[in-house]
Amino acid sequence: MFSERVSQVEADATVRFNAAQQAFNEGAANTIDQAQQLANTVVRETRTNALGARAVAVFLLRNQQAVAGPEINDISLVSNAKEVVISPQLQAAVSQGGEEHQYWQSQEIVNDDDVPVAALAIGKQVNLPVAHNYAMYIVYSLEAEERTVSTMLRTVVAGSISLLLLLGMLIWLVTYRVLGPVQGTAQAARRLSNGDFDVRVNVRGHDELAVLARSFNNMAESLQTxxxxxxxxxxxxxxxxxxxxxxxxxxxxxxxxxxxxxxxxxxxxxxxxxxxxxxxxxxxxxxxxxxxxxxxxxxxxAQAARPDFEFTDLTALTETVMSDAETLALKQGVVMRLHAPQYPVRAEIDEKRIERVIRNMVVNAIEHAESKPVEITIAEDNDAISIRVRDYGIGMTEEVSAHVFDRFYRADPARARTTGGTGLGLAIATEDVNLHDGKLEAKGEPGKGSAFMMTLPRRHGGTFKQPALQLWEDGNLLPKKSSKGRPAALPKQFTAIDNPSSKLPSPPSASKTNGVLK
Incomplete structure (x- = not known):
């Protein structure tokens, strides 16, 4: 619509500018007064002739780049509007464009009702007798087009609102009639996955949704059975x-x-x-x-296990287990090293059960270490204490790691035990740790060894967000930083091998010499 109006206005303005220039060329004006009178007449005729195209103003202004010479007064005739001006930008464009070109610019005017409306101002150079280089501007109102657009917008908005209301009703209907049963089935599936095997879905009708509901109920009944x-x-x-x-x-x-x-x-x-x-x-x-x-x-x-909780130093408990396992370590040619803080690490535990867990992890590591070191690391934070036992022996696959805590599970023959285990040790260890609201984890890689880690809350009934150690670390096995600002862990070697040809790595220089048990 705007483009059509611009084309219409340009065509009308071309006719008016040509007629005005012809009148100036044919006018008999030899003095500046005669030129002023002729200009007034031409401007009035131009405004009258352009009223049919809804022109509201005609201006005849001195060209900004005109050479010095005789001048007439600028002329402006405005009708059906109160505030109409020609912008400096349009005047500059017309003055620089030459007599062959006309230029237009959209602008805003104020009509007789003091309402701002859109308009188009078109200008072109004209040559007057005596006064010579001037520019004529015609301003056309776009108020009718603006009203049409406003009416169309109101119609579109009203139609859109009606359409949205209709769509909302359709969506509600579809949601209620179609998605409602689907959501009900989804909620029932969630309850079923959470262990509620008595849940069933209401069956209504004989459509596909009813078939889905009946199939779900049959599945739930079969699963419950x-x-x-x-x-x-x-x-x-x-x-x-x-x-x-x-x-x-x-x-x-x-x-x-x-x-x-x-x-x-x-x-x-x-x-x-x-x-x-x-x-x-x-x-x-x-x-x-x-x-x-x-x-x-x-x-x-039978849920008959009754733990006896008391605060216990886990570092001392671990040292006791390592001391008891020294004979087995000597037999297997294994060096055990303990990395623990230089202060008591205390937690509220059942000492007998946690000692059994630590013993199981340590003995298991010694048996599969292949005469390589076994690293035992203890770390703590504000909520939890972690004990990790790491060996560098034959390791285990992800499949073995996933089942290593199952009852009577025995890994591949390469991990055959030397002490004749029952296949229940790690299963019992898992139950012991669960009794403390803790976590027992295992990970291994073939040829790189295995790691078992137990994490316990510091107090009975407490919780923790994450372990105080990483389960698997290929590099430094020490805790990354000491907790609570206390001294960091130092390695303590517990088993010395008297064989001078042993290829086991020597303990770090920071090891305590009085930590060697003979």
């Missing part, structure tokens, strides 16, 4: 383990007593019988350990 069957099997298994463990305790005690008597008298036997007595003693001890583990697992299954 399967879970109940597994739960019954699990209870049966737990009861079987508990019953067998208790029933075997009495005969095993008798067998153990008889085996110890035979073992004590083994030196009186011939070599073959002596070896048999030793094998009998070892297997009875292993069976006793397995039975003890089964009894402990049955206590957890």
């Amino acid at each position: 399967t879970i109940q069957e597994y739960d019954e099997l699990s209870k049966l298994q737990q009861r079987f383990v508990s019953d067998v463990s208790h029933e075997l305790r009495t005969p095993l005690t008798t067998i153990k007593m008889a085996g110890e008597m035979i073992y004590d008298a083994r030196d009186d036997f011939d070599p073959l019988a002596k070896r048999s007595a030793e094998l009998l003693h070892d297997q009875v001890e292993r069976f006793d350990t397995m039975l003890a583990d089964l009894l402990e697992i049955s206590r957890y299954d």
Whole structure:
């Protein structure tokens, strides 16, 4: 619309400028007064003729670049408007453009009702007799076009509002009739995933949504039945383990007593019988350990485990475990190093159970270290205490790491134990740590070793956001910084190898010499 109006105004202005120039050329004016009179007449005629194109003003102004000479007074005739001016920018463009070109500019004027409206001002140079170089400007109102645009905008806005209301009603209808059942099914699925196996979806109609609801209900019912069957099997298994463990305790005690008597008298036997007595003693001890583990697992299954919490120095507890494991470490050719703060690291724990966890991690690391060092690191922060045991032996794959805490799980033959484990040690350790609201983690890489880390809250019933150590660190295994501004951890070597040809790395220079246990 604006472009059409510009074309219309330009065409009308061209006609008016040509007519004005022709009148100036044919006018008989030999003096400046005659030129002034002729200019007044031409401007009035131009305004009258341009009224049909809604012209509101005609100006005849001295050209800004005109040479000095006779001048007439500037003329301005304004109708149907109050404030109309020609901008300096348009005057400059016309004065520099020559007599062949006309220029236009959109602007704002004030009509008779004191309302600002849009307008177009068009200018062109004209040549007057005697006075010579002047410029004529015609201002055309765009008020009608502006009203049309405003009406169209109001119509569009009203239509848009109506359309939005209609769309809103349609969306609400679709949401209620279509998405509502889908959302209900999604909520039921979330409840089902959270363990609510009694949840069902209301079935309405016979469309695809009804088919979805019936399929969900069938799935939930099937899943509930399967879970109940597994739960019954699990209870049966737990009861079987508990019953067998208790029933075997009495005969095993008798067998153990008889085996110890035979073992004590083994030196009186011939070599073959002596070896048999030793094998009998070892297997009875292993069976006793397995039975003890089964009894402990049955206590957890029956939720009969009752921890005895008290504040304990975990550094001292770890040193005790390492001292007890020294014989095994010497046998395996392993150096154990302890990295711990030089002050007591205390937490509220069941000492017996946590000692069992630490012992399990340390012994497991020694057995799979392949005569390489075992690093035990203790670190703390405001909420948690972490104990990490790291070896550099054969390591383990991600699949093994994912199942290493499962009951009776045994890894590949390359990780065969030397102490005849039961396959329950790490499972019991997991239950012990869970009893403390802690976390037990494991990670390994084939050929790079394994790391086991236990993280416990400092107080019973406490929580923590993250461990005080990283589980897997290829570089420096020491804590990155000491906690609470206390002295940082220093390595302490616990097992010395007397073999001078050993290729084990020597302890760091910061190690305590009095930390070596002989």
